[in-house]
Amino acid sequence: MNENKNRHEFLSQSGKVITACAQLGALSPTSYAAQSTVKSGKVNNAFKITDKHYYLDNVLLESGFVFEDKVVVHTLTELKTLEINNGKIVALHEKQLNQNNALPRYDAGGKLMLPAMRDMHIHLDKTFYGGPWRAPNRPEGTTIRDMIKLEQKLLSELQPYIQERAEKLIDLIQSKGTTIVRSHCNVEPTSGLKNLETLQTVLTRHQSSLTCEIVAFPQHGLLLSKSEDLMREAMQMGAHYVGGLDPTNVDGSMEKSLDAMFLIALDYGKGVDIHLHESNSAGMAAMNYMLETVEKTPQLKGKLTISHAFVLATLNEQQVDEIAERMAAQKVAVASTVPIGTLHMPLKQLRDKGVVVMTGTDSVIDHWSPYGLGDMLEKANLYAQLYIRPNEYTLSRALAIATGDVLPLNDKGEQMWPKVLDDASFVLVDASCSAEAVARISPRIATFHRGEMVWGSVGKVG
Ligand SMILES: [Zn+2]
Numbered sequence: 001m002n003e004n005k006n007r008h009e010f011l012s013q014s015g016k017v018i019t020a021c022a023q024l025g026a027l028s029p030t031s032y033a034a035q036s037t038v039k040s041g042k043v044n045n046a047f048k049i050t051d052k053h054y055y056l057d058n059v060l061l062e063s064g065f066v067f068e069d070k071v072v073v074h075t076l077t078e079l080k081t082l083e084i085n086n087g088k089i090v091a092l093h094e095k096q097l098n099q100n101n102a103l104p105r106y107d108a109g110g111k112l113m114l115p116a117m118r119d120m121h122i123h124l125d126k127t128f129y130g131g132p133w134r135a136p137n138r139p140e141g142t143t144i145r146d147m148i149k150l151e152q153k154l155l156s157e158l159q160p161y162i163q164e165r166a167e168k169l170i171d172l173i174q175s176k177g178t179t180i181v182r183s184h185c186n187v188e189p190t191s192g193l194k195n196l197e198t199l200q201t202v203l204t205r206h207q208s209s210l211t212c213e214i215v216a217f218p219q220h221g222l223l224l225s226k227s228e229d230l231m232r233e234a235m236q237m238g239a240h241y242v243g244g245l246d247p248t249n250v251d252g253s254m255e256k257s258l259d260a261m262f263l264i265a266l267d268y269g270k271g272v273d274i275h276l277h278e279s280n281s282a283g284m285a286a287m288n289y290m291l292e293t294v295e296k297t298p299q300l301k302g303k304l305t306i307s308h309a310f311v312l313a314t315l316n317e318q319q320v321d322e323i324a325e326r327m328a329a330q331k332v333a334v335a336s337t338v339p340i341g342t343l344h345m346p347l348k349q350l351r352d353k354g355v356v357v358m359t360g361t362d363s364v365i366d367h368w369s370p371y372g373l374g375d376m377l378e379k380a381n382l383y384a385q386l387y388i389r390p391n392e393y394t395l396s397r398a399l400a401i402a403t404g405d406v407l408p409l410n411d412k413g414e415q416m417w418p419k420v421l422d423d424a425s426f427v428l429v430d431a432s433c434s435a436e437a438v439a440r441i442s443p444r445i446a447t448f449h450r451g452e453m454v455w456g457s458v459g460k461v462g
Helices: 003-012 144-175 194-205 228-236 254-268 281-295 310-314 317-329 347-352 376-387 392-398 434-440
Strands: 053-068 071-085 088-093 105-107 112-115 117-122 178-186 211-217 241-245 271-276 304-308 333-336 357-359 426-429 444-449 452-456
Touching: 053 112, 071 392, 112 434, 117 144, 117 333, 117 357, 117 376, 144 178, 144 194, 144 444, 144 452, 178 194, 178 271, 178 444, 194 211, 211 228, 228 241, 228 254, 241 254, 254 271, 254 281, 271 281, 281 304, 281 310, 281 317, 317 347, 333 347, 347 357, 347 376, 357 376, 376 392, 376 434, 392 434
Parallel strands: 053 105, 117 178, 178 211, 211 241, 241 271, 271 304, 304 333, 333 357
Antiparallel strands: 053 071, 071 088, 112 426, 426 444, 444 452
């Protein structure tokens, strides 16, 4: 296959994801993902998998660690044929042996299979992505209340584009291997329930290709903007989590704000996912109050996520240990973008203490930040750069933050994933093992969600 010809065909399709006859690896789809958006072109019909029951040959799976003096020096892999039926991996065959010749057969080209990536904090309803370049404008000293005022003007400007841009954002994250998502969605008097309605419409269209929970987010302050009734309506409309925001700095009444948030969650049997940016004593007081509330309210155990939780970066090691133990006991999770700079979150210490730490994009590009790539493998790489001494073992473990702690190998090197009857939700990566994928942020080749290829391309056999 002539690569120049492919390139020409690609360009003539004005940015559609390339597939036609592309030799896998010779022309990686991801080399085009650096464009301002990834188009919804999806795969060429020739290689689009529409079958429910099929084989995927030449899938590279991790099978163990090689140890030298008890130190992991290498990751072993093996090529397998996956049999996928009705969204599940129903068998892992030795290569092409004793199989049903009537089934369609595709070729993963020896690419590494990794678990589906999970973006657990994104704002699909509020983005500049997919529109013209626009830098944020947050001069030093801009407060969160200033940003709320800015939003009250900006949101009506963005509203006509919510659907189009959410679609493009979904295309972007799928091109990075993400198909499991938790999206915050503005619910406040400026947007009303419009953002939620629109996002739900988009997600309905993507229900076979993306699993997305929604957090109703009172971005302008639950109490400050008098959003409680709207939040209750959002719960009735099917939002999965009650959101919240800086109860002292924004709402001016920490206990009242948090009580109102938890009450909505309890009334509707939902979880809570709060944006807590406060990094001073107010932030600590809010953390303690939330933990106390969960400790005395068994229905909230395992149902609280604290997004950002910047105050944890201000604690010493012993203080982190103490609060981490309480969080782990109540299964309180942290969702972090893995921030870089002066704020060093104790993410590894939290994980080591048993706290669930998830990561997410937050802003891809919007009035808060222009830097998001929508790539959870990049977040695993950031985590590795900030928290570990890189070697084969630690790099392979760092992948966990991107995949909801699903890893191909356990700490001893035993194969844990995929197993027969697991969801066929995974990403094919141009890497030899997890450690390389994390260190090099390796190109993604194809993304599958419950058996459906939702992005990229594979070869067809026969
Ligand atoms: Zn956020």
